[in-house]
Amino acid sequence: xxxxxxxxxxxxxxxxxxxxxxxxxxxxxxxxxxxxxxxxxxxxxxxxxxxxxxxxxxxxxxxxxxxxxxxxxxxxxxxxxxxxxxxxxxxxxxxxxxxxxxxxxxxxxxxxxxxxxxxxxxxxxxxxxxxxxxxxxxxxxxxxxxxxxxxxxxxxxxxxxxxxxxxxxxxxxxxxxxxxxxxxxxxxxxxxxxxxxxxxxxxxxxxxxxxxxxxxxxxxxxxxxxxxxxxxxxxxxxxxxxxxxxxxxxxxxxxxxxxxxxxxxxxxxxxxxxxxxxxxxxxxxxxxxxxxxxxxxxxxxxxxxxxxxxxxxxxxxxxxxxxxxxxxxxxxxxxx
Numbered sequence: 394x395x396x397x398x399x400x401x402x403x404x405x406x407x408x409x410x411x412x413x414x415x416x417x418x419x420x421x422x423x424x425x426x427x428x429x430x431x432x433x434x435x436x437x438x439x440x441x442x443x444x445x446x447x448x449x450x451x452x453x454x455x456x457x458x459x460x461x462x463x464x465x466x467x468x469x470x471x472x473x474x475x476x477x478x479x480x481x482x483x484x485x486x487x488x489x490x491x492x493x494x495x496x497x498x499x500x501x502x503x504x505x506x507x508x509x510x511x512x513x514x515x516x517x518x519x520x521x522x523x524x525x526x527x528x529x530x531x532x533x534x535x536x537x538x539x540x541x542x543x544x545x546x547x548x549x550x551x552x553x554x555x556x557x558x559x560x561x562x563x564x565x566x567x568x569x570x571x572x573x574x575x576x577x578x579x580x581x582x583x584x585x586x587x588x589x590x591x592x593x594x595x596x597x598x599x600x601x602x603x604x605x606x607x608x609x610x611x612x613x614x615x616x617x618x619x620x621x622x623x624x625x626x627x628x629x630x631x632x633x634x635x636x637x638x639x640x641x642x643x644x645x646x647x648x649x650x651x652x653x654x655x656x657x658x659x660x661x662x663x664x665x666x667x668x669x670x671x672x673x674x675x676x677x678x679x680x681x682x683x684x685x686x687x688x689x690x691x692x693x694x695x696x697x698x699x700x701x702x703x704x705x706x707x708x709x710x711x712x713x714x715x716x717x718x719x720x721x722x723x724x725x726x727x728x729x
Contacts, residue, residue, distance in 0.1 A: 404428050404429050404430050405429055405430065405450075405451040405452060405527060405530075406429075406430045406431075406432060406448075406450040406451055406452075407424050407429050407430065407431050407432070407450055407451070407452045407453070407454070407523075408432050408433075408434055408440065408443055408444065408450040408452070408453040408454070408455075408480070409421055409431060409432070409433045409434065409453075409454050410433075410434045410435075410437070410439075410440035410453060410454065410455040410456060410459055410464065410467070411433075411434075411435070411454070411455075411456035411458070411459060411485070412435050412436065412456070412458065412459060412460055413456060413458065413512065414435075415512065416456065416485075416508075416512050416514075417433045417435075419512075419514060420454060420514060420519075421433065423514070423516055423519060424519075424523070427520065427523075429523070432450060436459070436460050437459045437460050437461050437462040437463060437464070437466070437467055438461075438462065440453070440455060440459065440467055441462060441467045441470060441471070444467065444471050444479075444480055445470075445471060445474065445475075449479045449480050450480055451480060451481065451526070451527070451530055452480065452481045452483065452523060452526045452527075452530075453480050453481070453482050453483065454483050454485050454506075455467060455468070455482060455483070455484050455485065455502075456485050457484055457485060457486040457487070457493055457497075458487065464484050464485075464502075465484070465496045465497065465500045465502075466500075467482075468482050468484070468497075468500040468501060468502045469500045469501070472500070472501045481503045481504070481526040481529060481530055482502045482503050482504075483502070483503060483504040483505070483506055483522060483526070484497045484502045484504070484505050484506070485506050485508065486505070486506070486507050486508065487507075487508050487512055488507070489507050503526070503529075504522055504525075504526070506518070506519075506522060547560075548560035550623070550624040552602055552605060552606065552624070553605055553606055553608075553609035553624050554609065555609050555622055555623050555624045555630070556621065556622065556623035556624075557623060557624065557625075558623060558624075558625040558631070560623065561621060561622075561623030561625070561631060561633070562681060562685075564621050564633070565579075565581070565621065565633045565681045566681055568621070568633060568635055569676060569678065569679075569680070569681050571635075572635075572676055572678050573678040576678075577635070577636050578635075578636055578637055578638045578639075578641075578675065578676070579633065579634065579635055579636070579637070579675070579676035579678075580633075580634045580637045580638065580639055580641070580642035580673060580674065580675045580676065581631065581632070581633055581634075581673070581674050581675075581676065581681075581684050581685060581688045582631070582632040582634065582642055582645070582646060582671060582672070582673050582688070583625075583629065583630075583631055583632075583671065583672040583673075583685075583688040583689060583691070583692045584629065584630045584631075584632065584646075584649065584669050584670075584671050585626075585628060585629045585630075585669060585670050585671075585692055585696070586608075586628040586629075586667055586668075586669050587667070587668045587669055587670055587696075587700040587701060588668075588700075589601065589627070589628035589667075592604060592660075592665065592667075596660050596661065596665075600660045600661060603659075603660070604658045604660065604665075604667070605624075605628065607658055607659075608630075608653070608658070608667075609622075609624070609630075611653045611656075612630065612632070612649070612653065615645075615648065615649065615652065615653060616632070616634075619635055620632065620633065620634050620635065620637075621633035621634075621635075631685075631688075638675070639673065639675040639705065642673045642675070642705070643673060643703060643705065646671045646673060646703045647703070649669070649671070650668075650669065650671070650701075650703075654666070654667050654668060654669055668700060668701035669701070670692055670695035670696045670700050670701065670702060670704075671692065671695060671702075671703045671704070672687075672688040672689060672690070672691030672692030672693070672694070672695055672703075672704050672705060673688065673691060673703060673704070673705030674687035674688040674691060674705060688705075691704040691705045692704065
């Protein structure tokens with residue numbers, strides 16, 4: 394380890410919830426001698442507020458004689474409100490009582506400790522309980538982290554960090570439900586890089602991956618926080634734009650072509666520019682699968698029209714936009 398490096402460790406925080414000052418003093422002194430941080434709470438209200446607040450203690454000793462709300466009520470409440478474990482709760486009783494034990498089991502406490510006569514605490518027993526709590530909390534934290542990472546990898550593209558196709562379509566279905574309820578707009582934009590195979594062939598797949606990552610970052614910066622974007626193929630990106638009319642989507646497509654694709658992408662010691670074909674379709678509350686097919690047809694038409702252009706179901710007011718190819722309205726075609 395370097396001489397000037399510093400390792401900082403934080404001792405677990407332990408809450409002592411009891412109106413018995415003698416018990417708090419003894420438990421606190423013992424735990425602090427083992428390098429735990431101790432925080433007292435002399436009422437049920439104070440203990441509950443601390444357990445539900447930010448940076449909740451890792452371990453809590455709750456006296457069964459704690460004033461209202463009682464220790465059992467506190468555990469019931471935090472179990473009801475918290476989806477994930479935040480604190481290991483140990484109920485402490487001054488007597489061996491079957492009704493108390495039954496109540497402790499029913500409320501879902503993690504451990505139950507009976508004090509010796511005179512409210513004495515066996516130090517060895519206390520250390521065992523605290524160490525068990527630490528090991529369980531550490532294991533639970535690792536499992537939650539692994540579960541979170543797994544959920545992320547199941548829903549995100551491994552290269553760009555964008556939504557993958559399956560997760561994005563699920564979000565689009567949810568957004569379509571909102572569109573139907575609120576009678577708002579939703580547009581889909583399908584972007585496909587032109588001749589991206591050439592990039593991989595000339596510069597290598599690693600350079601191609603770096604370009605895709607940079608493109609994803611540029612798109613994120615261009616979009617609003619509530620817009621949805623995912624990678625649906627090697628060089629194909631799907632954007633869902635809530636509250637965005639077709640006119641707005643076409644305007645955004647123009648900005649994408651100018652401000653995102655118009656800037657060179659660094660490749661090794663050089664740089665290259667990219668173009669893209671873009672298909673746009675508007676939801677109008679219809680099935681996302683139908684709208685996506687329309688965007689795919691518009692994209693295919695853009696490719697056949699010479700690439701580097703936008704195709705979609707556009708109103709007459711936008712027909713004169715420069716560098717904009719316009720396809721027929723699929724609904725009109727079906728009606729005809």
